[in-house]
Amino acid sequence: MADAPELFDELDPPPRLMMGPGPINADPRVLRAMSMPLLGQFDPAFTSYMDEVMRLLRQLFRTENRWAFLVNGTARAGIEAILTSLIEPGDKVLVPVFGRFGHLLCEIAERSGASLATIETEWGTVFEASRIEAAIREHRPKLVALVHGDTSTTMAQPLDEIGPLCRRYGALLYVDATATIGGMDVAVDAWMLDAVSVGLQKCLSGPPGCAPITFNARVEEAVLRRKRIERGLASGDATPANAAPIQSNYFDLPMLMDYWSEDRLNHHTEATSMLYAARECFRIALREGQSVRIARHELASRALTAGLSAMDLGLFGDQDHKMTNATGVVIPGGLDGEQVRTRMLDDFGIEIGTSFGPLKGRIWRIGTMGYNCRKQNVLACLGALDATLRQGGHACTPGAAVDAAIAVYRTAGQ
Amino acid sequence: MADAPELFDELDPPPRLMMGPGPINADPRVLRAMSMPLLGQFDPAFTSYMDEVMRLLRQLFRTENRWAFLVNGTARAGIEAILTSLIEPGDKVLVPVFGRFGHLLCEIAERSGASLATIETEWGTVFEASRIEAAIREHRPKLVALVHGDTSTTMAQPLDEIGPLCRRYGALLYVDATATIGGMDVAVDAWMLDAVSVGLQKCLSGPPGCAPITFNARVEEAVLRRKRIERGLASGDATPANAAPIQSNYFDLPMLMDYWSEDRLNHHTEATSMLYAARECFRIALREGQSVRIARHELASRALTAGLSAMDLGLFGDQDHKMTNATGVVIPGGLDGEQVRTRMLDDFGIEIGTSFGPLKGRIWRIGTMGYNCRKQNVLACLGALDATLRQGGHACTPGAAVDAAIAVYRTAGQ
Numbered sequence: 001m002a003d004a005p006e007l008f009d010e011l012d013p014p015p016r017l018m019m020g021p022g023p024i025n026a027d028p029r030v031l032r033a034m035s036m037p038l039l040g041q042f043d044p045a046f047t048s049y050m051d052e053v054m055r056l057l058r059q060l061f062r063t064e065n066r067w068a069f070l071v072n073g074t075a076r077a078g079i080e081a082i083l084t085s086l087i088e089p090g091d092k093v094l095v096p097v098f099g100r101f102g103h104l105l106c107e108i109a110e111r112s113g114a115s116l117a118t119i120e121t122e123w124g125t126v127f128e129a130s131r132i133e134a135a136i137r138e139h140r141p142k143l144v145a146l147v148h149g150d151t152s153t154t155m156a157q158p159l160d161e162i163g164p165l166c167r168r169y170g171a172l173l174y175v176d177a178t179a180t181i182g183g184m185d186v187a188v189d190a191w192m193l194d195a196v197s198v199g200l201q202k203c204l205s206g207p208p209g210c211a212p213i214t215f216n217a218r219v220e221e222a223v224l225r226r227k228r229i230e231r232g233l234a235s236g237d238a239t240p241a242n243a244a245p246i247q248s249n250y251f252d253l254p255m256l257m258d259y260w261s262e263d264r265l266n267h268h269t270e271a272t273s274m275l276y277a278a279r280e281c282f283r284i285a286l287r288e289g290q291s292v293r294i295a296r297h298e299l300a301s302r303a304l305t306a307g308l309s310a311m312d313l314g315l316f317g318d319q320d321h322k323m324t325n326a327t328g329v330v331i332p333g334g335l336d337g338e339q340v341r342t343r344m345l346d347d348f349g350i351e352i353g354t355s356f357g358p359l360k361g362r363i364w365r366i367g368t369m370g371y372n373c374r375k376q377n378v379l380a381c382l383g384a385l386d387a388t389l390r391q392g393g394h395a396c397t398p399g400a401a402v403d404a405a406i407a408v409y410r411t412a413g414q
Numbered sequence: 415m416a417d418a419p420e421l422f423d424e425l426d427p428p429p430r431l432m433m434g435p436g437p438i439n440a441d442p443r444v445l446r447a448m449s450m451p452l453l454g455q456f457d458p459a460f461t462s463y464m465d466e467v468m469r470l471l472r473q474l475f476r477t478e479n480r481w482a483f484l485v486n487g488t489a490r491a492g493i494e495a496i497l498t499s500l501i502e503p504g505d506k507v508l509v510p511v512f513g514r515f516g517h518l519l520c521e522i523a524e525r526s527g528a529s530l531a532t533i534e535t536e537w538g539t540v541f542e543a544s545r546i547e548a549a550i551r552e553h554r555p556k557l558v559a560l561v562h563g564d565t566s567t568t569m570a571q572p573l574d575e576i577g578p579l580c581r582r583y584g585a586l587l588y589v590d591a592t593a594t595i596g597g598m599d600v601a602v603d604a605w606m607l608d609a610v611s612v613g614l615q616k617c618l619s620g621p622p623g624c625a626p627i628t629f630n631a632r633v634e635e636a637v638l639r640r641k642r643i644e645r646g647l648a649s650g651d652a653t654p655a656n657a658a659p660i661q662s663n664y665f666d667l668p669m670l671m672d673y674w675s676e677d678r679l680n681h682h683t684e685a686t687s688m689l690y691a692a693r694e695c696f697r698i699a700l701r702e703g704q705s706v707r708i709a710r711h712e713l714a715s716r717a718l719t720a721g722l723s724a725m726d727l728g729l730f731g732d733q734d735h736k737m738t739n740a741t742g743v744v745i746p747g748g749l750d751g752e753q754v755r756t757r758m759l760d761d762f763g764i765e766i767g768t769s770f771g772p773l774k775g776r777i778w779r780i781g782t783m784g785y786n787c788r789k790q791n792v793l794a795c796l797g798a799l800d801a802t803l804r805q806g807g808h809a810c811t812p813g814a815a816v817d818a819a820i821a822v823y824r825t826a827g828q
Binding site: 046074080084107199207273283289 | 420427429430434437439448450451452454456457459488490494521613621624682683688690693694697701759765768
């Protein structure tokens, strides 16, 4: 056996200010939490932490739901756990698509066997509730699946009317709130969202790789019909399914519920360090206070957009429905957007986002998320963009962007 | 919005010595790696780390395979990614089951639509190659799925003859080596294993939540037949499938290959901190040298079993095929196994493992894995067990266990 390995150096990531649409810089308190010693998964000290995570997460989601826990994977793992556990082959699912992540919901729903109906709106816009209602009336879906904030377009779909609408027509409503949780309001119970999944790596200022979810009794009932117990685990035989079995073991919500309940029936081995990270993310967000946090993101959005406008840059999309934590910026004609991004990274250590699909090459996406959503970063990003654009030949008044953003903060007393 | 949250205290996990079948104590160097600052997923510094992870992982797996990367989930996520990407509905799959994790392979294969054939052997034994060959001849499977070391029974299935056997009959061979990698030899190419998945939380001394996998060109060819590109990502439309589409988006190997290749086609957002952890786990294992590492686990196994025998405890199962990093111990009649485990944890801070299924209440499982596999821990565990058993009324000579283990280490010059 060859024992002359190629080992590479110790980790030494370069310092970056991550002002893209996520992941962003993790809060140092979260990084510290991840360096804590591990515990066995059934150690009473660890199961207590699991219970605490559930209680913190309920508060973050503003819900009384019994079920609020972590799926061990990146944000799309949470999406797939909910959709694949809910959707039986042939179930009608309606997805209103206003960006890339709506397409992702379609993709996952289809792979779960959904009979899919979609409505689309131009990237940069969101849906009127009446249009979604018309589609529900036409298709009578079992499930409506919707993105809250789609970072691909930086738009946020208003949700407060959609939940009651779905109840009226007997549909379940799933929402992907990955990009908004911790930065914009996500009122699970008040908005009647039946199931929600998120990630840590945006406004919660944690690492990617953990998908907090919640769902209510309506969803619980639907997935428990499909429950069965893993072979080799119970003393007896497998419980026969009384409905179409869930096609994934890893994403089987009834099994995850057994694991997160007092029964603690073994499924996967909970990702200890990521649970530590999630617990700390939730504590930090709740300690600041959600209304304070939401206001902080709103202010940053106003300051950033004022600065961008002062540089004569166009803002992408319907500004009445822009996410407060992400901003689309039209790339001025004659500039190579990727070259600007590379310069920002090389000269200033600042990362801003590129774009996908129909927006590729047309806009940059700037995030003001969580730990990074603060005056100093908004100003640093604008200053760097100002210099980089002028170097690239874009005509704008040096310093005007930073001045405009400072003015917004000053007006707000900061 | 109520802003009077219930926050709980800062993390403060109690100090534990985790001598169960995993997870175990993480190497402090791995914990430190996880506290490093994040990077954007397409930051050149981060994609370099991804490439380094692939190169380290190939060495760990002793393979020339192009594909060696991480699945973002716990160990069973790696299993499901491989099985669900390979198995098309109706495909014949053979699973030789010798413990709980063989049942898990059955479960995941069935959910992927497999036409399943199984052979079973009593828990505590492994299969003769000839028995597996007979089953292959009978069932002519497309895929044989097999566990290497099954911690539920502490048995390790010899694999060197199985790979050539599968080639002879045109079957693919998948192996779950979660419990052996980094502690026992896993020679992917030499043994002709077509696909292998593992986890970090056993002999690699990392946290649970990351599933390194590798597969060869035979598997690549099989899964690429099922490839399609996610909607909303490419500029054009989705590529139509030319075979049964893979039922999971998250576990779609062709998409993961595009993400880990030079194309870097976006799929999930790689779990940054867990990748840092994996990179450090691999470096640590390779730096020690695999043959040194394997010998270290063999010695610990001999010392531990000598100590257990000196306490008049029975060793569970076929000792010729026992894993060197896990040992099953028969619970003496009249003792409550769970009470002993609780006492070990409360009095000594030492965790040993309970059991599942047919072995529930019959054996404990003691791990000597990775970072924890060292003389001081073997002695601490034996000393604590000695005291705890005597307190519980088990007749054994005080100190005999520790003395016997020390003798083994002394004979080995340690």
